[in-house]
Each structure stands twice: as C-alpha cells, then as structure tokens.
Amino acid sequence: MVQQLKTPPRLRSLRNLAVEATGGAQAQAPERPSLSLLIQFDFNSARVRPQSQQALLNLSQALLTPELASSRFAVEGHTDAKGNEDYNLKLSAQRAQAVADFLKARGVTEERLVAAGKGATELANSESPYAPENRRVRIVNLN
Template structure:
C-alpha cells in the first residue's frame, strides 16, 4: 500500500536549460498521481462499511500514518457502478467516501490530510461492464 501511494521523487530544476520547442513537438504527458483502489464492501444502497472491509481500512490507516506518507494529503474517492439514477449514485458515492474518511480519522489519520469526494459512476474501472462489482470501489489518491 505504501509504495502504491508514495509520490515519486523528482529532480530539482536548478541549472535546467530549456530549448525552443517546435510547434509540432509532442506534448509531454502528465503522470498520474499515485493511487490505490480498494474494493470496500458496503451494505446495499448504504454507506455503512461492512465488517469484512474494516481490516483493509485499518491497514490503510496504518499505511497513511507511516513515515513515508505522513507528509502527504489524500483524496478519498467514492465510486459506484452504473445501476440506478445518476443523482442517487453521486450522493451514495459521496456518502461512502465520507464513511471511509471517517473510519480513517477514527484510526488516527488527521482530518486535514483527507478530502472526501464522490464520483458516482463517472469514472468506471470496468467501462465494458458498467454494472461490474469492481466499479463499486474507493480510490485513494496522493494529492502531493
């Protein structure tokens, strides 16, 4: 968990020279931020974390409090599958993100380090099957 969420080391920019860029030069892609997707089980149509997922969240809280991650802030993203109305999925994903954030806070992660957001079904993990269980997940993203 720690390695997946750890921000990559970057080089300083001192003594960096910039060459002129031609108009047809390809743009550099921005690397994705370190993240981890967890299949957290919730009761149906509920934000209550099921007991079988509590150990995974306890492990996550320990990882977030490790020396390697202690200085980082994290987004807790709630995701749903495409079943149901989009407004309901958005609300449910937000509630689930808050439930995970609340769990992490109870286990000692500082509230100031966590931002809970709901994504609904807007970013499916499995777009080929919008109703697949892997779409119902919580994603942890290192914001630093």
C-alpha cells in the first residue's frame, strides 16, 4: 500500500535539452500515485460497513509511515451509474468525507486530506457502469 502511494523519485534536470513531441501530440503529465479501495457502505448511506474497517485501518497506518508522512492526499468518492447524477455526486462526497473522517480519527491530520465526490464521472469499469468496482474510494497522492 505504501509503495503504491509513494511519489516516484524526482529526476535531475538536464540543461539545454529540448524535447519535441512528434506528430503534434502533446506530452502528458505522469499520473499521480493512487490506490482504489472497495469500501462497503450501507445502502444509500455514507456509513462505512464494519467489514471495510480493516482496509481503512491499514490505509491509516500506511499514511502515517515515514515514507508518506509529509504527503497530502485526495480522498475521492465514486459511485456506479445507477441513480440521479446530482444525488450520486452528493453521496460520493459524503462517502469520501466519511473515509477522511475515519482516517483523521486514526491520527492522519486534516491538513493532509482533501475529500471530494466524483459521482459516476470516472467509472473504474466503463463496460459495466453498475458494477460494484465502480462504487469505490480512491486515494491519490497530491505531492
């Protein structure tokens, strides 16, 4: 878990080095280290089910390790495509906040966490928009 969330080592820059994209393509920034957790919540609720608490305990311990202690993290709540878009955004934000609150209660400082709801805007399984893996919480290293 720690390895998945660590930022890659920074490379030293080289002077007078020009990089040009071929074919008009723009270079994309590397994706930030992240971890998706299938956290179970009560139906239509932001209450974390007891069977998901161990995963969150493991996450809180990982975030408190020396390798991650200085990093900030986004806690993103995601839903499947079932239901109203506005409702899904609100529910996913509440679930992200519930996970952030759980982590804060275990010693992760509030300044290190930013909770946000994404609703069904970024499905993990776009082939099956109602699949359980779309109902998740994603932790993203912001450093």
